[in-house]
Amino acid sequence: MATHTPNPPNDAFLKQIFLHHLTRIYNGKRFLQQRTDELLKLASFKALQLAIGEFGGDVKKQIERMEDVYKLIGETPSAEICNPIKSIIKDEFCLDDDQNVPLLNDLDLMLYIQVLEHINITSYRMLIMIAKMLKYTEVKQLLVENFDESADNDQLFTLIAREYITPDQK
Template identity: 45%
Template sequence: MDIKPSHVTDPAVLKHLFTHHLNKLYYGKLYIKNNLAHLIEVASFKALQLALQELQEDAEKHLNRLDEVYNALNITPSDEECIPVKAIFKETFALEKKGIGMELLGDMNIMLYMQLIEHINITAFRMLRILGKALQLNDIEQLLLEGFDESIDDDRLFMMITNEYLSTQGYE
């Protein structure tokens, strides 16, 4: 498909793209919120469990902010498939389903995939902020910025926990 210059500046196209990415982010966060309890149970490292609990609380805050964005723009959330986030979560659970009970492998997978999910969130918030600026949606910029910053903080948290976990295992 050739991208025409008019598509890049057409407010209807930009709003469609914004809504598409907003839906992906929203339903990804909803999926995370609804499925983190199991990961908290499976994690063996206490700091990891606490970080997952914090992530669960952050997901709730993200969803509340995204609800504000939907309301401000008079948009109704649409349940689009959120395949990347669901695929990552299914991969996280795969080791348990295969009966591999190694705590190190399970904990490391959780830490890896949580960081991967946060990178997806960071990119999604970045995309929404760019599209929001193009659409001159100044009234929602702060909500998107808070979500963006929180995702960066969550990513850093899981990176610190990974470093801490590996040092307690003697792998530093």
């Protein structure tokens, strides 16, 4: 069976794709920013609380950079149509602050935050590729900074999970 590679989209369609994904991640980050304090309250492990606080600060910076991206390309964020990140975060990841085993809640928090960061990493990677194709040099740099922060956060939560599960193996 022969495979067919589609023709690359033109610049107008690339920009439409770019805006679609930027809007999804932007609205997802805004929703996450509104819920960070609630997630922080659910964490019992001090290192996790500190990491969620740092994560919240990074989310704020990423939102500001995305607002700069919108300005640089002469667009404004559109209303949320579909927000997959909101679906993941809704009800604080279905965690229960009455959970009798804090370790389970903390590990679930780390898992879901990392799931979000993996979505962000993938989204930023795609946005960076499209920004490069559209020759959005300044935009690309802002997206790289967001990508790097998401990757760093993913690594931070991995280290905390490792410390939590295997405290004697450093």
